Amino acid sequence: MADFVMPTLGADMTEGTLVQWKKREGDHVSKGEIIAEVDTEKAAIDVECHATGVIERLITRPGDKVPVGTIMAVIRENGQTTTGQTGPQAVAPQATVPAPAPRVDRVPGSAPQPGRLRISPAARKLAAERGIDPKGLQGTGPEGAITLEDIEGAASVAPELPRPAVGADRQARMRQTIATAMARSKREIPHYYLSTTIDMGPAIAWLSEANQRRPVTERLLYGVLLIKAVALALRQVPELNALWKEGQAIRSERIHIGTAISLRQGGLVAPALHDADRLSLSDLMKNFQDLVKRARAGSLRSSEMSDPTMTVTSLGEQGVETVFGVIYPPQVALVGFGKIVERPWVTHGQVLPRPVIMASLSADHRVTDGHRGGLFLSEIDRLLQKPQSL
Amino acid sequence: MSTTTDVNETKGRILRLLGEIAPEAEVTTLRPDVSFRDQFDLDSMDFLNFVVALHTEFHVEIPEADYPKYMTLNGCLAQLSAPRS
Amino acid sequence: MTKITYREAVRIGLREALQRNPRVFLMGEDVGKYGGTYACSKGLLDEFGPERIRDTPLSESTFVGAGIGAALGGMRPIVEVMTVNFSLLALDQILNNAATLRHMSGGQFSVPLVVRMATGAGRQVAAQHSHSLEGWYAHIPGITVLTPATVTDARGMLLTALHEPDPVFIFEHAYLYSIEGELEEGPPAVDISRAAVRRTGKDVSLMTFGGSVWKALAAATQLAQEGIEAEVVDLRVLRPLDIGTILASVQKTHRAVVIDEAWRTGSFAAEIAAQIMEEAFYDLDAPVARVCSEEVPIPYPKHLEDAALPQPEKIVRAVHRLLGRG
Numbered sequence: 001m002a003d004f005v006m007p008t009l010g011a012d013m014t015e016g017t018l019v020q021w022k023k024r025e026g027d028h029v030s031k032g033e034i035i036a037e038v039d040t041e042k043a044a045i046d047v048e049c050h051a052t053g054v055i056e057r058l059i060t061r062p063g064d065k066v067p068v069g070t071i072m073a074v075i076r077e078n079g080q081t082t083t084g085q086t087g088p089q090a091v092a093p094q095a096t097v098p099a100p101a102p103r104v105d106r107v108p109g110s111a112p113q114p115g116r117l118r119i120s121p122a123a124r125k126l127a128a129e130r131g132i133d134p135k136g137l138q139g140t141g142p143e144g145a146i147t148l149e150d151i152e153g154a155a156s157v158a159p160e161l162p163r164p165a166v167g168a169d170r171q172a173r174m175r176q177t178i179a180t181a182m183a184r185s186k187r188e189i190p191h192y193y194l195s196t197t198i199d200m201g202p203a204i205a206w207l208s209e210a211n212q213r214r215p216v217t218e219r220l221l222y223g224v225l226l227i228k229a230v231a232l233a234l235r236q237v238p239e240l241n242a243l244w245k246e247g248q249a250i251r252s253e254r255i256h257i258g259t260a261i262s263l264r265q266g267g268l269v270a271p272a273l274h275d276a277d278r279l280s281l282s283d284l285m286k287n288f289q290d291l292v293k294r295a296r297a298g299s300l301r302s303s304e305m306s307d308p309t310m311t312v313t314s315l316g317e318q319g320v321e322t323v324f325g326v327i328y329p330p331q332v333a334l335v336g337f338g339k340i341v342e343r344p345w346v347t348h349g350q351v352l353p354r355p356v357i358m359a360s361l362s363a364d365h366r367v368t369d370g371h372r373g374g375l376f377l378s379e380i381d382r383l384l385q386k387p388q389s390l
Numbered sequence: 391m392s393t394t395t396d397v398n399e400t401k402g403r404i405l406r407l408l409g410e411i412a413p414e415a416e417v418t419t420l421r422p423d424v425s426f427r428d429q430f431d432l433d434s435m436d437f438l439n440f441v442v443a444l445h446t447e448f449h450v451e452i453p454e455a456d457y458p459k460y461m462t463l464n465g466c467l468a469q470l471s472a473p474r475s
Numbered sequence: 476m477t478k479i480t481y482r483e484a485v486r487i488g489l490r491e492a493l494q495r496n497p498r499v500f501l502m503g504e505d506v507g508k509y510g511g512t513y514a515c516s517k518g519l520l521d522e523f524g525p526e527r528i529r530d531t532p533l534s535e536s537t538f539v540g541a542g543i544g545a546a547l548g549g550m551r552p553i554v555e556v557m558t559v560n561f562s563l564l565a566l567d568q569i570l571n572n573a574a575t576l577r578h579m580s581g582g583q584f585s586v587p588l589v590v591r592m593a594t595g596a597g598r599q600v601a602a603q604h605s606h607s608l609e610g611w612y613a614h615i616p617g618i619t620v621l622t623p624a625t626v627t628d629a630r631g632m633l634l635t636a637l638h639e640p641d642p643v644f645i646f647e648h649a650y651l652y653s654i655e656g657e658l659e660e661g662p663p664a665v666d667i668s669r670a671a672v673r674r675t676g677k678d679v680s681l682m683t684f685g686g687s688v689w690k691a692l693a694a695a696t697q698l699a700q701e702g703i704e705a706e707v708v709d710l711r712v713l714r715p716l717d718i719g720t721i722l723a724s725v726q727k728t729h730r731a732v733v734i735d736e737a738w739r740t741g742s743f744a745a746e747i748a749a750q751i752m753e754e755a756f757y758d759l760d761a762p763v764a765r766v767c768s769e770e771v772p773i774p775y776p777k778h779l780e781d782a783a784l785p786q787p788e789k790i791v792r793a794v795h796r797l798l799g800r801g
Contacts, residue, residue: 139799140797142797208454
């Protein structure tokens with residue numbers, strides 16, 4: 001039996017609201033499949049299941065806000081038999097021994113039965129009239145049922161939005177989350193900063209040549225080369241690919257690059273590109289496109305939110321030449337890239353115009369020193385000079 | 391020869407694609423000679439998606455070297471209304 | 476206006492009925508010399524004489540049957556059955572004769588009989604004398620079932636009932652006889668077709684009748700202190716039921732608690748709840764709740780009897796649950 005618990009979908013997440021289950025009781029789920037949609041301060045996240053089996057019980061109801069770690073569902077892993085009285089084999093004994101039906105003194109607020117939305121008939125009718133989706137609303141009626149008052153409350157918050165309680169003040173909450181995470185970072189992490197200027201000539205030349213051969217749907221952005229170079233460099237300096245937990249850095253075997261994506265309506269998320277060091281540039285590009293699209297549509301997956309092992313931020317698009325970022329806890333390093341600019345560059349005793357980029361490293365001094373950080377930036381530089389091998 | 395109707399129709403299609411990439415963009419007040427990126431805060435990923443959308447919608451090949459020609463509405467119209475070779 | 480007791484109100488009604496119509500007479504156990512088990516007919520024997528205030532043998536089947544016969548014969552009898560507990564002995568006369576003769580005779584015979592009886596628990600008279608069976612009688616088509624809860628109704632319902640062409644059963648909650656109230660202005664005879672809103676409110680409807688009306692009002696007072704406005708609907712007439720007033724109240728408050736001193740299973744409260752769900756389902760913002768007696772023979776010891784019956788505190792708790800505050 002495996003418990004599906006409210007996951008941590010970000011460093012400062014303490015609780016989350018179940019928006020909806022994507023599976024029903026009795027459904028089969030595989031590891032990595034989306035089982036639920038959870039709303040955090042930042043976004044509505046599709047949460048993946050970490051076990052394979054059959055959903056025995058859905059405990060949390062849509063609309064419930066529960067702390068991280070709360071058991072939300074029970075999954076019967078393959079090979080296990082049912083424990084509850086839900087299977088057909090439970091029917092026979094029940095038929096021969098008619099269990100006394102004790103009057104259940106239902107305690108309002110106790111964990112209610114999952115399944116159908118608990119909403120009063122009048123509230124359901126009003127919701128339909130006002131075009132409000134009651135799913136995700138927090139019920140205040142008997143046993144947490146959604147009542148007329150809850151619908152009226154939701155209607156007054158956002159009359160037209162399909163998910164009023166969930167989406168209404170997300171922007172303010174996202175700002176608050178960023179504030180909390182960044183304040184914690186600056187309070188707890190002794191940052192040190194390094195930077196270097198990298199000649200992007202070879203990379204750009206290689207890229208435009210490669211893109212000439214590629215149909216428009218498969219073309220690469222230079223940002224993907226940067227991410228790949230960072231991922232490969234982390235193999236050489238693995239202590240930067242770590243998470244700070246309970247007073248020590250725990251290195252991560254896999255390299256999941258968090259990519260800072262600004263959202264159109266404001267705010268920022270940094271979901272992970274999984275196994276960025278192992279993917280080909282084409283696959284990395286595809287995943288990157290998909291990630292940006294879903295980040296902006298608000299349908300990121302739980303693992304993407306929870307497991308970046310290091311983050312890359314690029315403000316070059318905004319015309320900034322240099323960025324020294326703030327580490328996203330519990331990560332221990334962050335790489336920033338500025339804008340590609342053409343600058344005089346001395347190579348082999350000659351001054352030439354070259355496209356260059358400023359790469360910076362913000363790193364946690366508790367974990368690494370400037371020497372290792374310097375090696376890491378040099379490694380990125382070295383990799384970008386041989387783009388064909390990325 | 392392209393008629394005014396053709397141009398208006400092409401323009402409508404371009405603005406629709408743009409709207410899909412930048413849903414909050416006010417296409418009604420769009421200035422046709424100013425780049426999309428400057429008006430709508432498109433990044434390189436958005437622009438690439440826009441080019442891909444143009445490719446799918448109008449069945450045109452757009453080499454990377456030609457990207458600058460598609461940076462404005464007028465640029466797009468000039469490219470897409472030109473006689474096909 | 477001076478206050479009178481419910482008992483006095485019944486007596487006033489009886490006297491007015493006897494004065495108005497010479498065909499009206501009162502018949503029952505101990506109604507004459509003793510003045511009525513609950514003293515409702517005290518003094519009436521002296522005033523109206525033994526022809527019209529008639530003591531009967533201890534045989535409910537006999538004197539209810541005699542009342543039916545008298546009604547068939549053109550009289551306007553008021554039969555007093557001491558309590559609902561003993562009315563079971565007359566059930567055959569009531570169900571098979573009184574309620575059916577109009578139908579069986581193809582409309583040729585009317586039974587304009589009025590039967591009064593005390594009902595209910597709460598006076599420590601133990602399991603055999605504490606029944607609340609008016610809901611049973613409300614099951615029977617062909618009769619009218621009244622549950623006066625106020626002095627105005629205790630006096631006036633009788634007068635109107637005597638004008639009905641078919642049998643009317645009046646259930647007087649024994650606990651109410653000593654309760655005082657002021658007679659309302661207006662003609663003595665009152666309507667016997669409508670429920671009455673005894674207290675208006677917007678948050679929850681307390682539907683009840685008879686002795687429980689006062690418990691519901693007490694609960695409403697308590698709830699008001701918390702800012703919960705409860706509406707108290709006194710059903711007054713269990714058959715034919717005034718469902719319109721009930722629905723109007725539920726449509727306003729969206730929540731209902733039905734209070735009935737009968738046992739929960741098969742109670743009249745169940746009927747009310749069912750009709751609300753049939754007619755006003757989409758107005759409900761919470762399940763209809765019931766506060767009924769515990770499903771036990773009503774105990775003799777006071778603390779146990781109190782615990783077995785609906786009480787204001789139980790009503791308040793039920794309301795809290797409906798409001799999600801429980």
